[in-house]
Amino acid sequence: MSLVVWSLRRLVNYRVLLLIPLLWFAVALFLIGSHNGGSDQPVEDRGDRLLDGSKDDVDDSVLGSIREAIRLDKERVRAELWNADSADKSRLTKKSRYDVASAIDADIRNRMAKLKRKNEQFRQRLADLRKAATETTTAEETTEESTTATAKTTTGTTKTSSVTAKTSKTSTETTPTTTQQVTSKLPTPTGPGELGASVVVNKQLLDQRQLERFERGWKENAFNEYASELISVQRRLQDYRPKDCRNRKYSIEQLPNTSVIMCMHNEAWSVLLRSIHSVLDRAPPALLHEIILVDDFSNRPHLGRPLEDYLAKLGRVRLLRNKKREGLIRSRLVGASVATGQTLTFLDSHIECTDGWLEPLLQRIRDDRRNVAVPHIDVINEDNFGFFHVANERMVVGGFRWNTMSFSWQSMPQRIRQNLSSLAQPVPTPTMAGGLFSIDRSYFDELGRYDEGMEIWGAENLEISFRIWMCGGRIEILPCSIIGHVFRTRSPYSWGEGSGDVLKRNTIRMAEVWMDNFKHIYYRQFNNLLGDYGDVSDRMALRKRLNCHSFRWYLEHVYPEQLRWGNSTRIGVIQSFRLVGGDAWCLDGIRRQGGAEVSLQRCHNKGGNQVWTLSEHGELIRETDCLHYNGRALTLVACQGYGGYGKYQSWRYEDTGDRQIYHPATGQCLTLRHTAAMSQPGLSVESCRERDQSQAWRLPEVLDLSDSSPDLSTDGPARAVLEPLMPNVVE
Structure with a gap:
């Protein structure tokens, strides 16, 4: 026991x-x-x-x-x-x-x-x-x-001062004139927005005074200024470059220096300073010759004396003030006229440069002075100022839309992608957005700078893009240079009465000089109502002096993807021969949130939604959508090409006889359908009938797209799009 x-x-x-x-x-x-x-x-x-x-x-x-x-x-x-x-x-x-x-x-x-x-x-x-x-x-x-x-003492001076240059004194001190500068002194690792993080402002937590500041920031800037003010003006960003880019070494002493030209009008304080600091902090001092800040007649108090005092402490920043509102184009010309750097780098005033942004741009210009270098542009969210990087595998290039002749981003064509040996290789782009690029200063002058006949802003980016390619230059996006840009959904600035016609006027000036007969594709979008676009004789003389190629050459060698639209046979309104209620009725296509719709509407002779393109392949195109009939429903869907389901988007039209729009896949014809019970006519596809006005349509004449301005030399000045030029770097 x-x-x-x-x-x-x-x-x-x-x-x-x-x-x-x-x-x-x-x-x-x-x-x-x-x-x-x-x-x-x-x-x-x-x-x-x-x-x-x-x-x-x-x-x-x-x-x-x-x-x-x-x-x-x-x-x-x-x-x-x-x-x-x-x-x-x-x-x-x-x-x-x-x-x-x-x-x-x-x-x-x-x-x-x-x-x-x-x-x-x-x-x-x-x-x-x-x-x-x-x-x-x-x-x-x-x-x-x-x-x-x-x-009270500086606003008047800001409005009346002439264009003067002020060179700042060298200093690294920061005067805390606003909340933002104090915030920038907080410990970096815990600061809001660090490493490009988003700063989400919960409006429910704001008191009345803070809420008023929040709403005012959005109204005045079209972005969340309140969130921006919470972020340091010298916040850290990640290194978004591909590995091949980070490992590259540049011979700084052999690269040209640059004058950065930054234009602004009533820019938000924190956003402007963050733009300037990102340039200063992340550019080698030996390469950054100067920053020229052009103030286009701002009237906000913080952009008066407070800005001058702040810039005086930074060094290498010159402030120019326009004595009246000039717009982006002329403001850039003001900056370029006083720049003394070997190259010019144009930047917007709401950007953030990342590490190593400048060297690749300047290296490409050193390789060939006719290269125009564009950085890879990432998105800074307008609401929370998060820095969002687009992976190089999904990189896009610049293009344009025929119907508006406006810039657009396009997926990188396979013909370009298959020739790239690495993610760090320069990518040729047919056009550029125009806000951010570097160019040799003397080459910029030789090319004719900007068209001084253009007003404010708009179309200058397409004009200089066409000019560069057609006259012997080359535009490339450099994946090793990354800059973030605040993209806004609306413009916060007003230009007074008549400002809506500025973009159209600028675009017509560009089309008259550089697009030859292809300009009529654009003109028919607004029924050839051109209006007054000024004298372009000096720009025509410039094109002749530079011995430039034709616009067809540009489409064939630089942007062949657009020849599908450029080879269109007919462009304009499609009108029924049958009158209903005494009115003429036209084919109308409009894109809504739920998709594109096709219908018959009264002809208004203003172009717009009633402008169609009948391509040589028989597609009836409204912008980027095609008229589609599969035997059941008549719809507008994305154009699908000439094989497979593309047969449902193929139509035929003859000027003679019954003038029918015939659908070969079903053997039927496009028809205006109307009964006494209908308030307005509709569209249908029915069996073809002889001498029936409901199936008779009037289309515009065939558009002549032959070269009206042929090449002025047998060889021409331009180079092949995919010429294998790589930066000269020291590994």
Whole structure:
């Protein structure tokens, strides 16, 4: 009996020893979990909370980061303990259970001590942030009063001053004239928007004063200025370049320097400064000759004396002020006229340059002065200022739309993609957006700069794109140069009465000089109502002097994808011979949110939705959609080509006889259908009938797209689109 009792006692003691490490482990998990605040809310959700200098909001965001760090550390400790336990199973027989329990106990105590020290460090950092946030709020209130007082004395000067150049003094100090500059002093790793992160402002957490600032920022800028002000003007960004680009070395002393020309009108303070700082901070000093900031007659107080004082401390920034509103085109010409760098780099005032953005652009120009270098343009979200990178595998190139002759992004054609040996190779692009590019300064002058007859902005990017390619140059997108751009859905600026005709006028000037007979594709979109577009004789003389190719050459060698539209046979309105209610009825196609629709509407002779293209392949095209009939429904869908389902989009038309629009796939004809019960006629496809006005249609005459301005030399000045030119770099 005594032996049994002794055995039970030994067994109990033995099991207690085994429970010691388990008890310690449970205590450790409880203590660590208590630091996590019991919240399973993702750190991204908490980190996106508002940071506006208030104590509570700073607590929410920073504590989110602290809790996430502790959670990750807890998971790491748990994983290490589990792995260590598994790995040590083979050695348990060589050690007593008591030794193992003691070792685990000591390890947990050590880890808990480290966590406690780390928590104290986080608490100290939080205290520093609270103090800085309090200083931010105080500085903001003081600044608003001083800025208002300053504005009264500087606004008049801003409006009446002539175009003058002011060279700033070299200094690296920052004067905290706004909330943003104080915010930029906060510790970088915890700052909102760092590494391109989004800053989501929850309007429900704003008080009345903050909400007014929020709404005013959107109204005046067409982007979320409130979110931008929460981000440092010198925020860090990730390195988005392909690996091949990061490994490249450039011989800085052999590259040309550049004058950066940045034009702005009433730009938001934080966005403007972030644009300037990104250029200064991420360009080699030896290559950045100067920044020329052209103020196009701004009238906001912060762009008066406060801006001059701020720029005076940066160095290498010159401020020019227009004495009246000139627009983007003439403002850029003002900047170019005083620039002294070997190259010109045009940038918008709402951008962010990333690491290594400048060297690839200048290297490409050094390879050939006729190269015009365009960076890979990423998107800075207008709402939260998140930096969104488009992977190089999905890179797009510039194009244009025939119906509006406006710039558009297009998927990279397979003919170009198949010739690229790496993601770092320059990509030829038929057109450029025009806001961001570098060009040799003397070559810019030789090419004729910008058309000074154009007003404000619009079409200048297509005009210079056509001119570069047709007159011997080349435009390329460089994947190794990445710049983010704030794309807005509307323009916040007003130009007064008549501004709506500016874009049309500029585009007609461009078409008259460079598009030859292909201009009529565009003119028929508005029934050839050109209006006054000014004198273009000097630009025509420039084209002759530069010995440029024809526009057909451009389409065949640079942008063959557009020849499908360029070889169209008929462009214009399609009108029924049958009158209904005394009115003429035309084929009308309109794109709505749910898709494109086709119908019959009264002819309005203004072009627009009633302009159609009958291609040589028999497609009836409205913009990028084709009239489609599969035997059941008549619809507008994306054009599908000439094979497969494309047969449902093929039509025939003859000027003589019954003038029917015939559908070969079904053997039927397009028909105007109307009964007494119908308020207006509709469209149908029915059996073809002779001498039936319901099936008779009037189409425009065949468009002559022959070269009206043939090449002026047998060889021509231009080069092959896919000429294998790679940057000269030192590996």
